[in-house]
Amino acid sequence: MRRFTRTAAVVSTAVVTAGLLAGCATEEKKTVPKLPERICWNGAFAGSDVSPLLPPGDKAEFARLSGRHFTLTDENDSAICTLYIDGNTKFQAIANLEKFEESIEWSSWDPARPKPLDVGEKGIIWNTGAASYFTCEPAKNRNSPGRYIELMIIAHYPPDKSKLQATMPALMKEFMAYAQRELKCPES
Numbered sequence: 001m002r003r004f005t006r007t008a009a010v011v012s013t014a015v016v017t018a019g020l021l022a023g024c025a026t027e028e029k030k031t032v033p034k035l036p037e038r039i040c041w042n043g044a045f046a047g048s049d050v051s052p053l054l055p056p057g058d059k060a061e062f063a064r065l066s067g068r069h070f071t072l073t074d075e076n077d078s079a080i081c082t083l084y085i086d087g088n089t090k091f092q093a094i095a096n097l098e099k100f101e102e103s104i105e106w107s108s109w110d111p112a113r114p115k116p117l118d119v120g121e122k123g124i125i126w127n128t129g130a131a132s133y134f135t136c137e138p139a140k141n142r143n144s145p146g147r148y149i150e151l152m153i154i155a156h157y158p159p160d161k162s163k164l165q166a167t168m169p170a171l172m173k174e175f176m177a178y179a180q181r182e183l184k185c186p187e188s
Helices: 002-026 047-053 107-112 161-182
Strands: 060-062 078-085 088-098 122-126 129-137 147-155
Touching (some): 047 088, 047 161, 107 122, 129 161
Antiparallel strands (some): 088 147, 122 129
């Protein structure tokens, strides 16, 4: 009887272990959720250009305002596109209208040790994002307002920061071209 109990215990353990290992072997590795062909404000970016910056997950969804028309006015001086993966913010594109060029300042990114980015009038790139700006309408004089458009792209917790560094310059150029076209600004 003792031998039977011991044999039954060994067989049970083997069956459970095999079942657990089989479950691990058939478990699919998560991938980045499929994005629409064009994303943010009805087309600012190619979904395939943003995908390399995103972590794997089950579901991608955009914040409600991400699909509205891209516009910057005195009354509506910013536009934000936010992409969530499994309910967590993973990608943001932000555009701000500034009336004075001096208002654009990025010292809050200094701890990330940004490097210069050759996009627009001036740009910076850091380990999780980039910022740049261009002049849509210059000020007539030092005391009058102009239209300066500040752009930022942030990838929250990108899975591969080297891909971000390689992808971000082209993505920022794409964002700038989109903003200039939509806001009817001259190309810089």
